[in-house]
Amino acid sequence: MSEKVINIDDLTRAAKHYDPVLKTLPFLQLEPVLASLGIRFLEVKDGDNIEVNFERKGGLVKPYAVSTSDKDADQSEVGKFVEMSLTPKKAYCALKDHIDNYETVKVLNNAGESIDQQKKNHPLERLILESKIRTVGEDLLDAVFHSERDEDDASPMGISDGFYTLQTDFVAAGEIATAKGNLREVGSLAAPDAGDEETFVAYTNLVNWLRAQHPIFKKNAVNLYLPTGVMLNVKDAASNKYRRIDRVSAPVLTELLREDTLIKNLNIVSDACLGTGTRIFATTPGNLDYGMTKKSDKQFVQIRSPYPDPNWVQFWMQFKLGQRIRVIHPKMFCMSEGTVESLSLSGDYTS
Numbered sequence: 377m378s379e380k381v382i383n384i385d386d387l388t389r390a391a392k393h394y395d396p397v398l399k400t401l402p403f404l405q406l407e408p409v410l411a412s413l414g415i416r417f418l419e420v421k422d423g424d425n426i427e428v429n430f431e432r433k434g435g436l437v438k439p440y441a442v443s444t445s446d447k448d449a450d451q452s453e454v455g456k457f458v459e460m461s462l463t464p465k466k467a468y469c470a471l472k473d474h475i476d477n478y479e480t481v482k483v484l485n486n487a488g489e490s491i492d493q494q495k496k497n498h499p500l501e502r503l504i505l506e507s508k509i510r511t512v513g514e515d516l517l518d519a520v521f522h523s524e525r526d527e528d529d530a531s532p533m534g535i536s537d538g539f540y541t542l543q544t545d546f547v548a549a550g551e552i553a554t555a556k557g558n559l560r561e562v563g564s565l566a567a568p569d570a571g572d573e574e575t576f577v578a579y580t581n582l583v584n585w586l587r588a589q590h591p592i593f594k595k596n597a598v599n600l601y602l603p604t605g606v607m608l609n610v611k612d613a614a615s616n617k618y619r620r621i622d623r624v625s626a627p628v629l630t631e632l633l634r635e636d637t638l639i640k641n642l643n644i645v646s647d648a649c650l651g652t653g654t655r656i657f658a659t660t661p662g663n664l665d666y667g668m669t670k671k672s673d674k675q676f677v678q679i680r681s682p683y684p685d686p687n688w689v690q691f692w693m694q695f696k697l698g699q700r701i702r703v704i705h706p707k708m709f710c711m712s713e714g715t716v717e718s719l720s721l722s723g724d725y726t727s
Contacts, residue, residue, distance in 0.1 A: 464696035654714030
């Protein structure tokens with residue numbers, strides 16, 4: 377005779393017991409991935425998180441003449457403060473599940489652990505709760521670059537303004553522009569013609585784009601963000617240019633670009649979460665911020681029974697998050713023209 381081991385009361389109790397761990401899990405899951413993408417992961421509080429940058433005015437020194445007056449000599453300003461805000465927006469995940477899925481000992485044990493009959497604590501309780509959060513983490517990674525805050529968009533792509541959306545908004549506002557030097561045309565990054573080993577336009581255009589960057593930018597570390605399709609096209613083009621029988625690997629491509637652009641601390645960031653398209657951008661490491669609320673009086677995973685049928689339960693998770701590009705000055709940031717499109721990566725199905 378099967379015994380009811382996990383029910384809503386057990387899951388509710390486990391959610392309360394493991395709450396400190398469950399609150400931390402999104403950070404533990406997201407932090408290493410975001411770090412590999414050159415993104416700072418911040419714990420933020422409610423309200424605007426303001427980053428204040430001071431930009432110094434150049435061209436202050438002038439030749440002196442006897443006729444120079446105080447009016448001629450005085451400068452109107454030595455610099456200006458630029459504020460960049462990260463405003464965390466509320467997001468949630470509500471999962472509906474049937475308690476019969478967790479009712480009997482026929483459910484496989486977690487790593488061979490036995491059921492503690494004294495404490496009435498099934499080892500799968502924590503695994504069930506953690507699995508819900510891990511799916512949420514995958515959704516968040518899908519949206520890092522491509523999301524656009526829209527409360528009518530019932531998907532991860534509506535939770536916040538991702539890094540591509542922020543770039544597009546800055547272009548629309550004229551803050552990123554060709555005249556400012558933080559928007560530069562790169563030209564074609566298309567794949568070389570099949571069978572034509574003399575075609576390496578994608579590599580040449582990328583090299584020229586990097587060479588055109590601000591001199592101070594090139595002296596520092598530079599993270600170059602390439603969608604995977606662009607990355608493959610540039611690798612093939614580099615193989616043609618340097619007559620490589622075997623395809624140029626990612627480490628070799630990095631070294632070739634460093635040599636051809638004299639950017640010694642150049643690193644390529646290419647990941648499926650960048651999606652597809654032709655837009656590329658470069659920035660100094662740590663210039664992209666991803667903020668998420670962590671500490672809260674509310675329980676991170678709440679187990680509820682809001683349905684007429686009490687066998688159906690709801691797992692409710694709620695938090696706030698937001699993104700920011702700290703500095704868009706050409707000494708620290710530049711993007712190209714082009715379009716972007718996201719890929720669906722999380723889970724195994726969506727409907």
